[in-house]
Amino acid sequence: MASGIAQLAQDLRARKTSATELAQAALARARARADLNAFITLDEAGALATAQRAEGRFANGALVGIPFAHKDIFCTNGVRTTCASRMLENFVPPYDAGVVEHLRDVHAVSIGKTNMDEFAMGSSNENSHFGAVKNPWDATRVPGGSSGGSAAAVAAGIVPFATGTDTGGSVRQPAAFCGITGLKPTYGRVSRWGMIAYASSLDCAGVLARSAEDCMYVLSAIAGHDPRDATSVARGLDNYNAALSTTLQGIKIGVAREYFGAGVESGVAAAVRYALAQYEKLGATLVDVSLPHAHLAIPAYYVIAPAEASSNLARYDGVRYGHRCADPQTLEDLYTRSRGEGFGAEVRRRILVGTYALSAGYYDAYYLRAQRARRVIANDFVEAFKQVDLIAGPTTPTTAFKLGEKTADPLAMYAADVNTVAVNLAGLPAISIPAGFSDGLPVGMQLIAPAFAEGPLLAAAHQFQSATDWHTRSPGA
């Protein structure tokens, strides 16, 4: 599906196609690309019913009748929601997440639930109970994670957009690996209600699409205050559509020198430098900036996220929902065996790390210290944004790596998040946009903005995409 949302909406209004036809075509493409393993559940009956309701309402908004997919972390009423875990293999939520409600309200048509790393813990989509997802650009490589199924589904042209979540880079990193655009909004801008929790102070719903313009349509639908999420921010919505036309004249982009540090492949750095030169041609000014505590982001993240995860995942006890072991002898046996059987290796590892970091005698040395690091990391951005409007760098140090390449070494896997986790620690909005290729694989460039500056962020990405065509490249095209 090469057409963007605006073109599809125009075709629907002109009756060149129908919502039902678009849904059927998306479902057919999903089945034809079963090799990618991008979906955990296809919901044909639900999609066709939603499409039917959308017919004739196309004047109501850009997303009416547009097919898409939800990451399988968002609760969908009556549709199985697994979080890619054996623990929730048969979990059918009795309610919709806030993001799901919003997209249902505008009559967008969900065709199903995408594969992901179990409980969003991973950077390669290899930690899924339902098997790894393949990168559409090279089936021997990972699509990134944790929103790998969403990224692969968009990159392969199955759907024009998909929802995702980003706790440490889980929207931006797979977007970079799959050559698409991935938006992580400001923490609190989009409701977390009904989004299965991993690390609650970092988790953020996001969008994977072909372009910043398409991300704008989806953000406009899902953003807003939700009183059911205590961390949702009560703040008016900006007109993101109007903001897109802001040019790059006079915009200062900070080039973060730490994001080009050791471990960043030369081909990745070169592509991003070339894209930044394009930004200069379009009127932006490049300013060298430093984020001096950037090196603390990975250590701080891999304390805070597991600590919060160990607390959040305590709810999976085999009593109220989820997997229960066979023939439990005692309550303790029920808890322990149900959790051991239900959780995969990486989830168990992070629960153990988090439990240790929060345990008596170690709390100050690990969790509290990581929270202090979080403060200085966030302050780096505050200082940098006194000089510049946006901060740029490579989204990831490398292009998509091979399946299996990093599964034996958790630390090597964690290093894939080196340029993305600080944004979550600080709660800022950021976007990854296609910025060229290295050895035939897509390279992503990350733009970071101050809190709630999604409008200027999307505008800067859109202006670049209006003058370049990296975002229109498709695998095999």
Added chain:
Amino acid sequence: MSIDTATVARIARLARLPLDADAAPQIADELTRVLDLAGQLANAPLDGVVPMAHPQAQTLAWRADAVTEFDRADALLALAPDARSGLYAVPKVLG
């Protein structure tokens, strides 16, 4: 900091996760490496920095003291692996 298998067993017990004795040395090694990564924070000049628990410096929102949840007991109990007589069923706790 090196994590030994006894510590792994203690943490696994706290986390209510089973521990296969054969796998304990490998898990101890993995946890040691992850915690060594976190140990990089020990040398950073962070003393006196106010810890940051959350990205938004906002106070918790107040809401009216009104019922927002309605009776969905049947729908919620239907999710349970075992429920009887309107209650979650678990193995006998008291002998």
